[in-house]
Amino acid sequence: MSNTKYFITGGAGFIGSNLVDRILSQGNDVIVYDNFSTGIPEYLDNAKKSSKFQLIKGDTLNKKSLTEAMIGCDFVFHLAANADVRFGTEHPSKDLEQNTIATFNVLEAMRENSIKNIAFSSTGSIYGESKVIPTPEDAPFPVQTSLYGASKLAGEGLIQAYAEGFGFQAWIFRFVSILGERYPHGHVFDFYKQLRKHPDYLDVLGDGHQKKSYLYVQDCIDAIFTAIEKSNDPVNIFNLGTDEYVEVNNSINWICSHLGLNPEIRYTGGERGWIGDNPFIFLDCKKICSLGWKPKNTIQEGIIKTLDFLKENPWVLERR
Amino acid sequence: MSNTKYFITGGAGFIGSNLVDRILSQGNDVIVYDNFSTGIPEYLDNAKKSSKFQLIKGDTLNKKSLTEAMIGCDFVFHLAANADVRFGTEHPSKDLEQNTIATFNVLEAMRENSIKNIAFSSTGSIYGESKVIPTPEDAPFPVQTSLYGASKLAGEGLIQAYAEGFGFQAWIFRFVSILGERYPHGHVFDFYKQLRKHPDYLDVLGDGHQKKSYLYVQDCIDAIFTAIEKSNDPVNIFNLGTDEYVEVNNSINWICSHLGLNPEIRYTGGERGWIGDNPFIFLDCKKICSLGWKPKNTIQEGIIKTLDFLKENPWVLERR
Numbered sequence: 001m002s003n004t005k006y007f008i009t010g011g012a013g014f015i016g017s018n019l020v021d022r023i024l025s026q027g028n029d030v031i032v033y034d035n036f037s038t039g040i041p042e043y044l045d046n047a048k049k050s051s052k053f054q055l056i057k058g059d060t061l062n063k064k065s066l067t068e069a070m071i072g073c074d075f076v077f078h079l080a081a082n083a084d085v086r087f088g089t090e091h092p093s094k095d096l097e098q099n100t101i102a103t104f105n106v107l108e109a110m111r112e113n114s115i116k117n118i119a120f121s122s123t124g125s126i127y128g129e130s131k132v133i134p135t136p137e138d139a140p141f142p143v144q145t146s147l148y149g150a151s152k153l154a155g156e157g158l159i160q161a162y163a164e165g166f167g168f169q170a171w172i173f174r175f176v177s178i179l180g181e182r183y184p185h186g187h188v189f190d191f192y193k194q195l196r197k198h199p200d201y202l203d204v205l206g207d208g209h210q211k212k213s214y215l216y217v218q219d220c221i222d223a224i225f226t227a228i229e230k231s232n233d234p235v236n237i238f239n240l241g242t243d244e245y246v247e248v249n250n251s252i253n254w255i256c257s258h259l260g261l262n263p264e265i266r267y268t269g270g271e272r273g274w275i276g277d278n279p280f281i282f283l284d285c286k287k288i289c290s291l292g293w294k295p296k297n298t299i300q301e302g303i304i305k306t307l308d309f310l311k312e313n314p315w316v317l318e319r320r
Numbered sequence: 321m322s323n324t325k326y327f328i329t330g331g332a333g334f335i336g337s338n339l340v341d342r343i344l345s346q347g348n349d350v351i352v353y354d355n356f357s358t359g360i361p362e363y364l365d366n367a368k369k370s371s372k373f374q375l376i377k378g379d380t381l382n383k384k385s386l387t388e389a390m391i392g393c394d395f396v397f398h399l400a401a402n403a404d405v406r407f408g409t410e411h412p413s414k415d416l417e418q419n420t421i422a423t424f425n426v427l428e429a430m431r432e433n434s435i436k437n438i439a440f441s442s443t444g445s446i447y448g449e450s451k452v453i454p455t456p457e458d459a460p461f462p463v464q465t466s467l468y469g470a471s472k473l474a475g476e477g478l479i480q481a482y483a484e485g486f487g488f489q490a491w492i493f494r495f496v497s498i499l500g501e502r503y504p505h506g507h508v509f510d511f512y513k514q515l516r517k518h519p520d521y522l523d524v525l526g527d528g529h530q531k532k533s534y535l536y537v538q539d540c541i542d543a544i545f546t547a548i549e550k551s552n553d554p555v556n557i558f559n560l561g562t563d564e565y566v567e568v569n570n571s572i573n574w575i576c577s578h579l580g581l582n583p584e585i586r587y588t589g590g591e592r593g594w595i596g597d598n599p600f601i602f603l604d605c606k607k608i609c610s611l612g613w614k615p616k617n618t619i620q621e622g623i624i625k626t627l628d629f630l631k632e633n634p635w636v637l638e639r640r
Contacts, residue, residue, distance in 0.1 A: 089485040089486065092424075092427075092428065092431075092482075092485075093424070093428075096420075096421070096424050096478075100416075100420065100474060101416070101421075104412075104413070104416050107412075108412065108413075111412075127461075128480075137461065138460040138461055139460070139461050140458040140459070140460065140461070141447075141457065141458055141459050141460070141461055141462065142461065143480050143555050143557070144476075144477040144478075144480040144481045144484070145480070145481065145484045146481055146484065146485070147478070147481045147485060149477070149481065150474070150477030150478050150480065150481040151477075153473065153474065153477045154420060154470070154473065154474030154477060154478075156464075157464040157469070157470030157471075157473045157474055158416075158464075158467070158470050158474075160448075160463050160464040160465070160470065161464045161465065161466055161467045161469065161470040162412075164464070164465045164466065165409040165412075165466070165467060166409065235463050237463070
């Protein structure tokens, strides 16, 4: 698509800001809508140099502000969300408000502005503890195991109902964990932060045998545009991941080797890190691959790129 | 369960009030919480004679009132809902508020009161347009086709997450259409109301070939208590329906024959009655049947009982 004006909620976040840079590099216009509760202003420094970029500070829970900000846009990427599954049971209303109700507001703002196209960042967490692994898009009807997963499921359902009832076209992406440049959370971030402080030991949540599937952020964005370009149903649902997975211990070895360190590894023990944490999300990605996409980076390469970004941008570690 | 104190949201409604009478007949206590937006006060006339019955007028969107009303209860039936799938696209916020957010409020009120047991009225609509018919509980991950279905899906997800995160135990029932005494909507109601007014003709939405699966309300309540008694997982999900279905035309014949009428049938045409209406919900009910339950009434018997109730209670037709 050329001459498209995109609207991105959560555009100052990890995936959002990478998407902004990609859209601008394609010569298209983009409005970022972000409340900076977790978004990082510096991630938009590059984008701000472009005349095709506009930043609007606002909250997805403010329907009026959201509706006005969206005027004149053609396509909405709804990425803003509470993505912290760990704190789900401490603040149960957070996922409901920031994920479910916010998604409703985005859909209503679109309807008000006669915008019909939406891409949505969902999650592999909505498969709960799937009995089918790798898990395909049409896996057996899942049971939710986290408030985060439940809120994303609710968001998907709303979008699907708007597609049926109001003629919207939707692309829904169920992500594994995404990593790469600008990822300011997760195990690579935590481990590197620890090792900068104390290179001689590393505290690891769980037993290190947790299996994790990751996708590198630029591969993720390639997949998103492949799906939007080539899949044209009213509702298009895609798992996004890779056909490999790693154990946390693999990642520890790659990180330590890349840093030239040999720390003592101190495990907290147990299989799970926290309530609602899925021991293993591993998605069947045949559907997106059938459109000609495949990841250009292995999980190992993604982890090293994440690490290199953090080494080059220590300010990200020192925030707050 | 004996000496149980039940709390029923929507207890003045069709299914709710029948459930209230059943609970009282079992010798248990019950508090009905209803805002009477669609609940019918007269449906509780019998219950009001019991000292074990208490009525609290209140809204599920009022979390404070809900929380106070629930004090001292052991088990919550959450039946209150916006059940009118037809108007989903006219008032998109209605399903979000009255179904999704209301369910969240019920769960939070339970948590506040340390009540851990909940039964929830979900719907076969959450299977969308299932490719698997009859549709089992573990059908392929569905795509929503109505705001009503999406809001019930969101409610299910919240309840499941509370089971995982807060140790709740939940029974989730995905109903086909329920009919029987006190059903103040649906095709039997509409047809009988028309035929009282003009016995010589009957206007029928669609082409009359729509297939419909119905369950008689007393059989539905039997199934609910069977599941609660015999299924003891943290999350227990059951389809409730029968292994038969009828066409609207079958029903027309039974109704007209029972009334001794021979009206001209005037079809509006088309396969569907309205946007978001599923042409056919037919559930695989092997799971609930495996617990020893089976319906005691055929669909035809349920239709005739519904009709007889309306004949004996014409005030229900004349309300509003």
